[in-house]
Amino acid sequence: MQRVKKEALLFFSLILLSSLSAKEFSVKITSPHQNQQFDVCSDITLVAEATVDEGEVTEVMFTYNTYSIKTVRGEPFEYTWEGVPAGIYELRARARDNDRNIVYSEPVQIFVGDYEDGNLILNSQFECGTIEPWKFVEESGGEGSIEIVSDSEISVDSSAAMIKINNVGSVYWSIQLEQKYPLKQDHYYEISFSAAAPQTKQISLELQSRTTWEVYWTQNISISQPGVYGPYEYECPVDDDNTYFQFLVAYDTTSLYLDDIYVFDTDWTDVKSREPVAVKNFELFQNFPNPFNPGTTIKYSLKNPETVRLVIYNLRGELVTVLVDEAKAAGIHTVDWSGRNDLGRLVNSGLYIYKLTAGREAVSRKLLLVK
Numbered sequence: 255m256q257r258v259k260k261e262a263l264l265f266f267s268l269i270l271l272s273s274l275s276a277k278e279f280s281v282k283i284t285s286p287h288q289n290q291q292f293d294v295c296s297d298i299t300l301v302a303e304a305t306v307d308e309g310e311v312t313e314v315m316f317t318y319n320t321y322s323i324k325t326v327r328g329e330p331f332e333y334t335w336e337g338v339p340a341g342i343y344e345l346r347a348r349a350r351d352n353d354r355n356i357v358y359s360e361p362v363q364i365f366v367g368d369y370e371d372g373n374l375i376l377n378s379q380f381e382c383g384t385i386e387p388w389k390f391v392e393e394s395g396g397e398g399s400i401e402i403v404s405d406s407e408i409s410v411d412s413s414a415a416m417i418k419i420n421n422v423g424s425v426y427w428s429i430q431l432e433q434k435y436p437l438k439q440d441h442y443y444e445i446s447f448s449a450a451a452p453q454t455k456q457i458s459l460e461l462q463s464r465t466t467w468e469v470y471w472t473q474n475i476s477i478s479q480p481g482v483y484g485p486y487e488y489e490c491p492v493d494d495d496n497t498y499f500q501f502l503v504a505y506d507t508t509s510l511y512l513d514d515i516y517v518f519d520t521d522w523t524d525v526k527s528r529e530p531v532a533v534k535n536f537e538l539f540q541n542f543p544n545p546f547n548p549g550t551t552i553k554y555s556l557k558n559p560e561t562v563r564l565v566i567y568n569l570r571g572e573l574v575t576v577l578v579d580e581a582k583a584a585g586i587h588t589v590d591w592s593g594r595n596d597l598g599r600l601v602n603s604g605l606y607i608y609k610l611t612a613g614r615e616a617v618s619r620k621l622l623l624v625k
């Protein structure tokens with residue numbers, strides 16, 4: 255008994271000592287900087303500065319959205335993160351000293367490629383030759399494979415994920431493609447994706463807690479014609495950081511192409527909270543018809559006269575055509591787009607972005623050309 259007490263005392267003394275020595279221990283990310291933007295598939299240099307007043311910092315681990323990127327042992331705490339897919343990333347550095355104390359940096363948010371506000375799925379478009387941070391999971395006898403193909407016709411950027419099923423296993427969830435997706439209470443989610451299959455294929459989508467294994471939301475879908483599926487809607491009653499968004503694909507052996515996977519948090523406010531709240535001077539309406547072939551009409555309204563620029567981009571962020579670039583009167587305006595680029599050529603089927611800039615404000619929406 256005496257011995258246990260002594261050990262307990264020693265243990266608590268050690269905790270006290272280590273918490274004292276950790277007092278002046280800090281780490282911060284010095285590059286990239288908050289809200290920095292990068293082109294899709296960029297190599298991003300990560301730099302952290304870590305200081306401790308006694309001892310030394312032995313390692314720094316860089317992470318994004320709770321995934322590990324790299325642990326760097328010894329200074330300089332630098333790493334080149336190669337070929338980063340599109341998305342909104344929250345970077346952190348975790349430093350460790352020679353007494354095994356650990357501190358975390360403040361998060362640094364960066365934007366890569368043609369991310370869209372509120373789409374918190376990373377690598378929506380499989381365009382950098384990697385499936386990360388998606389995970390391809392085989393269990394209960396399920397066997398399959400996933401690869402990035404560059405000749406897909408299901409979306410405008412032609413890169414897509416192709417899933418093959420060799421063995422369906424014993425349950426429909428034997429093969430999954432999944433990504434972590436923290437859910438927020440009372441937030442409203444819109445889920446959509448592009449897909450194709452050589453014959454009708456059954457799949458399910460799920461949002462599932464990995465803490466309680468509760469399935470918050472599920473949707474059964476038959477994939478056949480190439481196209482956009484969704485949007486499906488979900489309003490979340492709970493906060494759950496440990497939720498996964500997953501495709502369950504082991505109902506049959508039919509293969510499947512996937513691309514342009516979006517899970518929009520329509521109540522996402524990280525961007526808005528950084529900027530002064532302002533009532534927009536204009537409204538940009540959804541185009542009609544949508545999907546369309548080959549022409550569609552875009553409507554917007556201005557509260558005050560303003561210089562307006564309305565342009566179409568593809569999902570790679572390349573300019574397709576400029577529809578309006580001039581001063582406009584207050585009121586409602588309509589613009590027709592014939593589905594042609596600046597050279598007068600009809601563009602390919604797929605998702606496009608139309609962006610209206612009026613004065614210093616801008617809003618983007620998506621439109622879908624289906625031939």
Ligand SMILES: [Ca+2]
Pocket residue numbers: 378379380381409411412413414513514
């Ligand atoms: Ca793609």
